[in-house]
Amino acid sequence: MTEDSTAQELMAAYGISLEEETAEEYRGLLVVAEGQQGQVSEASLAALGVGRDLADAFGARLEVLLLGAGEDQAPGLISRGADAVLLPQAPAAYQAQAWLAALVSAVQTRRPEVVLLAGTDITRDLAPRAAQCLDTGLIGGAQELRAEADERLVVGIVPLYGGRLLGEFACPVRRPQFIALAEKVGRVPSEDRWRTGEVVHLPA
């Protein structure tokens, strides 16, 4: 088998354990938004709405990592609830490795307590790999979220066994908590053109 060089093993090699760090070092939400032909997808806008509700419950800041679309899409994200839009150096067309690197690096530098992703095929391709790289927990396919504001935990309700059972999941052990929504969860928030926010160009 090939030599591995995952973040987890590098950290183990240097004796770094995420659990030693306090959860307080992670604050705020990061919503991952995807572009389709240069426009932010509806699924991502709906996830932004879900994220805004969580951020309000936590009294936290919400940043959007925008992949596959340009700076022209930032005002629409800010007017719908983003406090900041992060623009990484990544190709506009989906490419697993490059988008993974952009997501992992954004999490490492912005240190959100929650990473929220829409229920898309790119999320299903990317989220487990990103969570594993960061050695943190992932709730996949959540159809509903609940904020436990005191513990700063997100509880995700996930249909299991083909919808024959519902499970309530949380990721209490590590930060950030990765949450991937099920398809068609959330609504596109209405625009507030007076909302302000920043646009941040992330280094490569």
Added chain:
Amino acid sequence: MEIVVCIKQVPDTAAEIIPTPDGTAIRTEGIPWVMNPYDEYALEEALRIKERLGGTVTALCLGPESAASTLRTGAAMGADNLVHLTDPAFEGSDPHAAAQALAAALRGMKCDLIWCGKLAVDDCSGYVGTALAELLGLPHISAVIKVELEAGKVVAHRETEAGTAVVSCPLPAVLTAEKGLNEPRYPKALDIMKAKRKDLQTVTAADLGLSPDRVGAAGALTRVTKFERPPERGGGRVIEAPTAEAVEQLVAALRQEAKVL
């Protein structure tokens, strides 16, 4: 071509799933167990590749002792080697903990191609396949509906919202199987008999050099706080009012209750 297929034993998709009274687990008595359907697609494809190009197919399964029957099903379909990761230390694994154990086993195996199902129909997490790729430092292609092998690389088709994407990556690689990839074979009665006598290698956490706090419940990063049955679907509702008023009420209900407008 050396191929390893990760297979999982899951409750039959028609089985009734009932939570235990305390809501922290599911009742397992009387449940018929089967190979996860997406893993069947993965195994079938691995067998077809072997039939074309030669090599071996190894079925790798993490699960309790009773999961050996699913490995036997794999052997009846045509898997050459059976490896069963089974140890009380693995109990209570979440997808993250399961991936650590499977990755440790895969590191010790020679493989050009690793197949998984795109998700298991029990927890529906879809975590393990691509997480394995990350743990092993390999490229992955997920939710594959068609695959071709060329010298040292794999070309796969995957269904996306925008249409079919054709993706290629070098070998070794991890692929996850989507419905539609193939029609899995039914094992012949004689092969089912032969599979019962096939060697089955059992592997423990200690054999893999895994510390007990990285696997099973201790290594899990997600917690289940509750299982419950979904609410019964209510019947329809008839809005009785003069047309103009009924329309108003319907629009209000679609907006506020159904939230589809």
